[in-house]
Amino acid sequence: MASQYEMNTAGERVSAPDTQVQKSAVEFPSVEDILSDSTALPPRLPTERTDSLPAEEQTNLLTSLQEILKNFEGENEADVEAFKDVRSILDKLWSCDSDYLVQAANVLANGSRNPSWRLPYGQSGILDFFLRLIASSEITDNELLLHSLRLGGNSCADTDENRLTVVKDNYTLAIIRHLLNPGLTQVVIPVLYNICMDFESAHAQVAENRIAYILSKLIKDGVFSDNEALLDYSHELIELAAEQGQGVESSPDGTISLLLELAADKKTTFSQSSCVVNSLVKYLENERFQHVCISNGMVERVLSVLQRSLSLEVNRSSVEEAKALVQLQLKLNQTLAELSGSELFAKFYPLESPIFQILKSWLTASEDQLQICSCVMLGNLARSDEVCEKMVCDLGLHKELISILKSDARGGVLHSSLGFLKNLAIAGNNRQHLGNAGIIPAIAPLWGYETVPQVQFAATSMARQLIVSSYENVTRLLEALPEGDASAEKPTYLSLLLGLFEKTDSAPIKTEIGRSVASICRTLIPKAKESETGAPLDSLFSLHEHIARPIGAMITQTQWPVVRSEGWFALALMASCKQGTLAALDCLQNMEAYSLLEKTLSASDSDSATEMEKVQRAKDRDNTIILVKELLSNDGVLEEDWKASLEGLMNDHVSRHLKGSEDS
Known part of the structure; x- marks a missing residue:
């Protein structure tokens, strides 16, 4: 099912869902x-802390650290070598398990708020020290961890080199582990945020x-x-x-x-x-x-x-x-x-499920997004003939959808409704039920819906879907427009489609209209030959002067070879009845199809052509031969110049191909 919201597998035909699921x-x-499941732990500080330093010496170390930092206050740049001395002091304070480490961490964390100090912190090893400390599981001092985390977060703010240091050894995991500590969550989250902002490698690591x-x-x-x-x-x-x-x-x-x-x-x-x-x-x-x-x-x-x-x-x-x-x-x-x-969806959510009732109710919701959702999801449930027929015959969903088409709904809602209806139209006798419910008068105004081209195309495509093998819907398309209709100058609904063909620049829409005309011919012409009732066929040609021109668009387009072959076949079929001969000639003359007819008949298979291309050319050639023969068989309708041209084609090319077929 096509819609503004692309549906993965809508329209597939599958067996009825198995509702016995667990x-x-x-x-x-x-x-x-x-967190305990994570085995790749980052590097930590040494666990043995056996060095012993006198209290006075520990005090001197802290004082030295404070002096180094004080010397750089107000400076735009810090000396990396001097900061390396700080790293040495930190190692000594750690080794002797000094209580002064908390004060040192606090002073350094405060200093990390200075943007000019952040990079030197990383280059001198200060950041590395505190990252190792954060990763050390034996640390239970929340104050020490708090300052360490502050330093890590501040040092990484807008500093990718330091962020890389964190990510390289997966220190984000060590930081995340401290979320288990209620006393640290208020700092862990901002630290992770600073590390991750605008740094893709950190995004990936914390995600993993x-x-x-x-x-x-x-x-x-x-x-x-x-x-x-x-x-x-x-x-x-x-x-x-x-x-x-x-x-x-x-x-x-x-x-x-x-x-x-x-x-x-x-x-x-x-x-x-x-x-x-x-x-x-x-x-x-x-x-x-x-x-x-x-x-x-x-x-x-x-x-x-x-x-x-x-x-x-x-x-x-x-x-x-x-x-x-x-x-x-x-x-x-x-x-x-x-x-x-x-495919799982239909198994767990059949038509009897509560979710179906929700979606059904949303068809008449006042909110666009709910209506769109309903059409799309129910349309995706319509993946088997059995389900589609039940939706139409038992549940009457098509009536709700047709009401939407006749309302002042916006383009997105109209588009999704048309997509759902198109799915429903594929199954069994549903086309007949849709026609009985008045779908053709409902979609006809949408052929002029220029503000949303997708809606215009979907409505055009819907028309083609409705008339496939449906004589009743073909005759509905040939019905006169109601009195007072704004398009009253157009005698039938089909006239509106042909008017769109003349107006639009959209190749897909032109092709869809051409395929609709071809489908009409496949339905009406054989039926007229089998019975004495030819009124619909007479109306087709008498009320629609340029009925064959959309078929010309099928023939001259180059994107879909299969569609071109379908066009040649339809034109030959049209030429097989007396009423259609002039229409076929009009197509050849005004849609640049005659030169393509000559080219198709004169073409020979190239050695470089693929097998599929050869088959396609042969099919086109057969259809064009039939076309020429049918046109010449209606001798009384042809003007002399047309008769001469077609006889020339017959003599130059058709006879040769027919002889070739007999020889083979």
């Missing part, structure tokens, strides 16, 4: 289990370290509930991680359920909701998470997220927020389209 269990590992699951779990458990700033940072980090495919792949199955829970939280701000929904969409692009979502009854929760998006409070004065909301809804609808396009 839901799988979704696991929600604790944050402790997630499963930060999206960890933060989603912590938010869900209320860890940050009293701190709006931490919630903002956390939601942004979740979104950054969701953009990394490898990180998504490594996330536990329960991630999708956590994201759905966060998306349903009415306390979240618009920016937070936006982060969560964007993350949800990214996760549901992954096949594993699609299966988790479908097989565990979560699709209804995704529908709820879409419905909730309609009531999200945005700053109406902000153009950016308004655009973001629209994009959010489009992404959700696209995601739901992909979910419903999965």
